[in-house]
Amino acid sequence: MTKAINLTLKVWRQKGPEDKGRLETYDAKDISTNMSFLEMLDVINEQLTLAGKEPIAFDHDCREGICGMCGAVVNGRPHGPEKGTTLCQLHMRHFSDRDTIFIEPWRSRAFKIIKDLVVDRGALDRLIQAGGYISANTGGAPDANAIPVPQASAELAFDAAACIGCGACVAACPNASAMLFVGAKVSHLVLLPQGEPEAAQRATAMVREMDSLGFGNCSNERECEAECPKEISITNIARLNREYFKSRFFSNVK
Amino acid sequence: MNWFIHTIGSSIGKKLLMAITGLGFCGFLAVHLAGNLTIYGGKASFNSYSEHLHALEPLVTIAEWGLLTFAVVHVLTGAVLFYQNLKARPVRYSVNKSAGGRSLGSRTMPYTGILLLAFVIFHLINFHFADRTVTTIYAIVSGAFKHPAYVVVYIIAVAIAAVHVSHGFWSAFQTIGANHPKYMPLVRTIGTVFSLMVGIGFGAIPVYLFIFV
Numbered sequence: 435m436t437k438a439i440n441l442t443l444k445v446w447r448q449k450g451p452e453d454k455g456r457l458e459t460y461d462a463k464d465i466s467t468n469m470s471f472l473e474m475l476d477v478i479n480e481q482l483t484l485a486g487k488e489p490i491a492f493d494h495d496c497r498e499g500i501c502g503m504c505g506a507v508v509n510g511r512p513h514g515p516e517k518g519t520t521l522c523q524l525h526m527r528h529f530s531d532r533d534t535i536f537i538e539p540w541r542s543r544a545f546k547i548i549k550d551l552v553v554d555r556g557a558l559d560r561l562i563q564a565g566g567y568i569s570a571n572t573g574g575a576p577d578a579n580a581i582p583v584p585q586a587s588a589e590l591a592f593d594a595a596a597c598i599g600c601g602a603c604v605a606a607c608p609n610a611s612a613m614l615f616v617g618a619k620v621s622h623l624v625l626l627p628q629g630e631p632e633a634a635q636r637a638t639a640m641v642r643e644m645d646s647l648g649f650g651n652c653s654n655e656r657e658c659e660a661e662c663p664k665e666i667s668i669t670n671i672a673r674l675n676r677e678y679f680k681s682r683f684f685s686n687v688k
Numbered sequence: 689m690n691w692f693i694h695t696i697g698s699s700i701g702k703k704l705l706m707a708i709t710g711l712g713f714c715g716f717l718a719v720h721l722a723g724n725l726t727i728y729g730g731k732a733s734f735n736s737y738s739e740h741l742h743a744l745e746p747l748v749t750i751a752e753w754g755l756l757t758f759a760v761v762h763v764l765t766g767a768v769l770f771y772q773n774l775k776a777r778p779v780r781y782s783v784n785k786s787a788g789g790r791s792l793g794s795r796t797m798p799y800t801g802i803l804l805l806a807f808v809i810f811h812l813i814n815f816h817f818a819d820r821t822v823t824t825i826y827a828i829v830s831g832a833f834k835h836p837a838y839v840v841v842y843i844i845a846v847a848i849a850a851v852h853v854s855h856g857f858w859s860a861f862q863t864i865g866a867n868h869p870k871y872m873p874l875v876r877t878i879g880t881v882f883s884l885m886v887g888i889g890f891g892a893i894p895v896y897l898f899i900f901v
């Protein structure tokens with residue numbers, strides 16, 4: 435059933451990286467509960483534009499939970515209050531008439547605010563770059579079963595590879611740590627034979643890069659796994675720790 | 689050895705230091721609690737435990753220096769982690785809400801930790817560095833717990849220790865990478881039971897001495 439609700443929004447507005455920024459209040463009137471959260475912001479932006487004001491800048495692309503572009507902290511929860519969904523998959527039916535909604539950007543020293551709710555997540559790209567390559571033969575397409583992969587490993591690797599790089603784990607972590615992201619990336623490669631040869635090199639390089647980018651240290655608060663839209667498990671963080679220790683103490687990697 | 693310094697200086701390396709020293713303290717707490725239970729046997733039993741313990745010299749002194757080293761590492765590393773984690777989010781959120789991951793223990797680790805440090809110093813001055821030439825350890829301990837203030841301070845302190853360990857125990861396993869689908873539920877249960885044992889086991893002793901001795 436379609437319903438319309440009225441909301442008060444407190445949105446973080448910041449002109450640019452150097453601006454101090456502040457929360458501004460907007461009335462969101464007559465919002466259909468069938469709308470997605472981003473559609474609700476579209477409506478507000480339409481009104482702001484018509485009134486000659488600057489629309490709220492926010493990131494988005496696929497709007498179906500697969501690209502990892504969207505994201506904001508809604509009432510203290512990255513991607514909003516629903517479990518296992520991105521912000522674009524959040525619907526207004528989860529809010530009630532006359533609710534006040536606080537909308538803030540991901541906050542981390544490693545993510546600089548570009549404008550309003552848009553943050554620079556380039557740090558996550560640098561982590562992927564630090565991870566380096568895997569050994570894959572070029573040339574003709576290899577036989578599908580040329581490299582045997584146990585089904586269970588494939589499943590675990592795929593669970594980790596479901597990470598869309600949205601950065602909600604960093605935003606959710608009380609320490610702004612990127613361990614869930616790095617854990618997912620290290621795991622999805624190390625669980626497959628194709629990622630095994632460079633495993634030691636990768637674990638050390640990624641942790642080094644992570645430390646230099648200004649992320650915090652994991653203290654096993656488990657907020658990341660609770661907020662991750664892809665429900666990536668912290669067992670991947672334990673695997674990252676194991677891979678790191680193996681790399682540091684038992685491999686030739688300097 | 690350069691690689692070694694770099695390793696323990698990394699984020700995961702510092703966590704490893706916390707985990708090893710923290711688990712070391714958990715082991716110490718278990719042994720300390722077992723020894724303290726002899727106090728229920730009365731004066732002779734407790735004094736004899738103390739004598740037997742100190743008959744193990746030089747092992748006791750070695751263990752004490754080991755614990756002191758662990759304490760310095762645990763406290764300094766914990767302080768660095770706390771500072772770095774604060775700095776990692778220079779602008780805080782105006783609304784903070786947990787998704788259910790954090791626990792009372794996990795959110796208070798640095799604060800329960802610093803309170804424990806203060807308590808450990810107080811405790812050592814009271815009982816460890818007390819002059820035993822003219823009196824016995826039993827007399828010192830039972831004398832102290834005649835004062836209700838001491839009883840209250842000790843109960844609060846062991847409650848804080850229990851909260852610290854309730855997160856610390858399983859967290860240390862996760863940090864060293866020992867998160868296994870078959871054993872993690874057991875590790876978590878042991879962590880909860882152990883923290884309750886610490887809280888109730890140590891907490892009951894001052895109460896017992898205050899009421900019955």
Ligand code: HEM
Pocket residue numbers: 651652653654703704706707708709710711713714717762763766767769770797798799800801802803804805806849852853855856857859860861863864
């Ligand atoms: C009886 C005394 C103590 C015991 C049994 C104990 C035990 C532990 C354990 C097992 C951990 C978990 C390590 C991990 O997550 O890998 C831990 C973490 C921690 N401890 Fe202690 N500890 C004690 C005293 C202290 C003291 C005196 C301080 C500080 C002054 C302290 C500060 C911390 C902090 C800040 C952490 C969290 C580190 C992090 O996860 O980032 N602890 N402790």
Ligand code: SF4
Pocket residue numbers: 596597598599600601602603604614615618661662663664665666
């Ligand atoms: S681990 Fe989850 S929360 Fe973190 S970046 Fe990947 S999908 Fe987003």
Ligand code: FES
Pocket residue numbers: 493494495496497498499500501502503504505520521522523
């Ligand atoms: S816009 Fe692509 S995941 Fe939300």
